[in-house]
Amino acid sequence: MWRCCGCCSRNTPNNHFHPTILYQPPTMLLDEDPGTLIHHTIGNFNIHPDKQAVTRINDSLSTLQQSRDLRIREAESSLRKLSRHLHSLSAQHEEAEAVHDSGKHAAEIVELDTKKFRIAKAASELEIESERLESELEMLKERLADLEAQGLEGDEATRREREMDDATILRLKIFRSLGIDIEPDEAGNFNRAVIRNSRKGDVHVVNIDPKFSRFFYSNYFWSTMQG
Template sequence: MLLDEDPATLIHHTVGNFNIQPDKLAISRINESLSTLQQARDLRVREAESALKKLSRQLTTLHNHHDELVSSNSSAAHASEIATLDTKKFRIAKTANDLEIESERLSSQLADLQAKLQELELQGVDGRDMAKRPQVEDETSLKLKVYRSLGIDIERENGEYSKAIIRNAQKGDLHVVNMDSKFSKFFYANYFWNTL
């Protein structure tokens, strides 16, 4: 009885009962989403490929630049130049040290010559003392003479004794001591004796 009807009519009624329109719309939306997602993925892939090509070009450029630098600057030449500069540095330092020692020696010699000149000026032209009676030397002059006899020259600056030059003839040494008021006379006396 039911099968007596036309199959096309039966199929049409069956399709109408299933209501597949919402499913078709959902499938259409899914296809659109898939299409949009594929386009976005393609765009991201193109951007990544472009960035990769750019980084690859930079890497090639840097690699070439590195190869040029390595080939133009050999490590042996660099080491040789460093050794030459070190030699010059030590030679200059030694020369500066030698000049400083020579300067101190000449300063000491100048102090001796100035003291002798002062003595000669006090004696006069004919070698006799200018004063009728012998001059009594004061305490400071006597101390300076004792120091000089020991090989110590003391220099005065702004009315204060600020520098002592100590010569040790046996050792061939020359020491210059800058005296400061924050150290005691006892300290300097001990230092002078130890140096002599």
């Protein structure tokens, strides 16, 4: 249906029309009751898997919430322990600062440095003395080796020098060359003579008595050797 839009009064041709759609009330397409249709439509939906999924999600959320609460409690417990430890350390630090004497500490450091220097000096001196003693020990070892190589009577030059200076050794040497050995007793006194006669192969032992003179024993020794 066509209807004038009102523009005819503005000197427009009378044949100017605009198309206009007329309102028509809706008509019922189905004869069934809407409630019955909705009820049948709901029956066609399968919502059981969705309900199970929602249940699982709720269980997971509950488990996560419990785990989160447990972690929060553990974190709070650790925080309390750390707070107590921090408080204890702070108290100790404050106490140490209260009793700390910087001047006394510096004096102790100086004293320790002095002791350290003295100990280092003593150690150096001991090391030098040790080296000197080691050198002296090596010299003594060499001297001992020389003496052991020479024997109890020493080397030939030493023995000659000692024999020249010791009249007793010279006399014993003379007696020995004549075949007479003078033997000392436990006290070191020469009071026994062993006379050997090489021609006869005889051996005479004479105990020297101080009451007889040296002249007597000289003649006796000579006569025995000549025997």
